[in-house]
Amino acid sequence: MSSVDMYLLSGVAVFAVCAYALVVHAHLIRKVIAINMMGSGVFVLLTAIARRGDETDPVPHAMVLTGIVVAVSATAFALAVVRKLHEATGHAYLPEEGEDAPPDGGGG
Amino acid sequence: MSFAGLVLDGLLALSLPVLAWRALSARDLYRAVILFITFGVILALAWARLGAPDIALAEAAIGAGITGALLLNTVGGLSRKNDKDDERPDEPTDRVGRPWRTRLAVTVPVTILAGGLAWAVLSFPAPVVDMPSLVGEAVAEGEVSHPVTAVLLDYRSYDTFLEIGVLLLAALCVWSLGLSAVRSTAPEAVSGSPVLAGFVRLLAPAMVVSGVYLLWAGTSQPGGAFQAGAVLGALGVVMVLTGLLVPSLGRGGVVRAGLALGFAVFLLVGVVSMLATGGFLAYPEGFEYGLILAIEFFLTFSIALTLTALFTTVPPREKGGGA
Amino acid sequence: MNTFFTIVAGFLLVNIAAGLVRVYLGPTPADRMLSAQLFGTTGVAILLLLSQALSTPALVDAALVLGLLAAVAVVAFVMRVPQSEREADEE
């Protein structure tokens, strides 16, 4: 297995782990971190793809650079929305199915 | 690649998903953010190994620096509220636990997705179009010698144009929420510390010089408007944090104009070049280098200001409001 | 020589992995922030080693930026995150 293959798989693994966490965790800041890291997984994938040939391809690099800046602005906006929700409702969770307030304990 | 290089790549490639997993399942949010910052540092190293020093630079500035500060700012903002409400102090942890059936129901499709993706990326056909040499030819025609900068501002400049638009939009969206600034929770001894003031005094010129250097270097080697903007934006964040800049950043009109400047200059150059040559952002012969450098300069300024504004989340005061 | 630098870079990476134990043990937020700052320093060293091993001088710039910005998160942590954990315990 070559280095590029390892990074390709690493990108996929980061994406999958974050996709799982995005669904399972309820706290919105965790969801924001998960989406941001998911993006990083895709960036790793793109950069590894750029590396496959004999020469490094600069187009994916430019795309990833653009992506990083868009990701930071999206993250900042998402965090601001989380803070607004927290100001309005007092907690940073979305209401669970069939109830208005978040449940207190684990399990169910 | 030597065997040692292969082992290092393996370690980096393995530690990325493991760190992501640990960060997302960490018990409290501070730990999650610290692991997120560590993830950013490791990511920068992975990009260094992948032959992408531009991205390593941007990640070092944005991933480890600014996004980490943004997350810490929000986590701090949430828990301060809780102290006042007399809730449990460990509120920022995840109190919603999912039953194992739900977890399993999520695990199965995610595993299938990951397996399919892994199979897909490993069995990619060899590229049909030889992009590097195509870009190489296009770059050779232009006057900017670093391929990534050439792609960003010459070859595919409309991407970059829309990207600064996204930044502007994000700042406007954040302002429209009407949040108040997160106040400092530091004890007097820390917020008024002469060490902190001295640090900022040392840091500010170093960051400005580094930003200008990265901007200038961008035309011939890794660096450019994003990296420079990120470094200067981090300086803005530090100045807001230490109280040297008010959260609303100054007079409303000036701040708004500064935010729009990068976008406006880009648009102006695009329209003027369209009138001159017939293609949007098709730079006329001979003016390319100067125009790209001018765009990069204003972009850097606007990116830095936007990142600071995204951090403070406070809209600038209207005229006469004072600061 | 390049292999030697790569090996040392790998050794420092293992060092970061070992330091992660401190992030788990904590026990205070200050300990965790300290670890993050240490990883920044180690990251600068690894970037410098890689710039030599891969003959990419631009990575020195990346190391410079990482060294410059590593303290931003610390300042955010100190100014914004309330250190109430211990106060609550001792009251």
Add this chain to the structure above:
Amino acid sequence: MIPALINAASMFFVVAGAFFFLAGTVGLLRFPDVYTRLHSLTKADNTGLGLMMVGLAIQSGSILVALKMALAWLFVLVSGATAAHLISTTALKSGLRIWRKE
């Protein structure tokens, strides 16, 4: 002769630097409280980075690159010292007790 000497010297400095990084990690893991652990941040790792920087600078063969490396070390020194001061002051103000040998 000269290249071999330079290689040997740079190897020595890099290995010495790596040793200090190891010491820093051991300190981070073994010291009993946050105030003692600060030593690994302000002393061990910064010394390690400095030694490593020297080892790589004599290998780089370019004054500009060597200067940039020195500058990176300087930035890390300043931010490390400030971070240590801020973290310890905050910990002290928030009532974290200093470890004493029982």
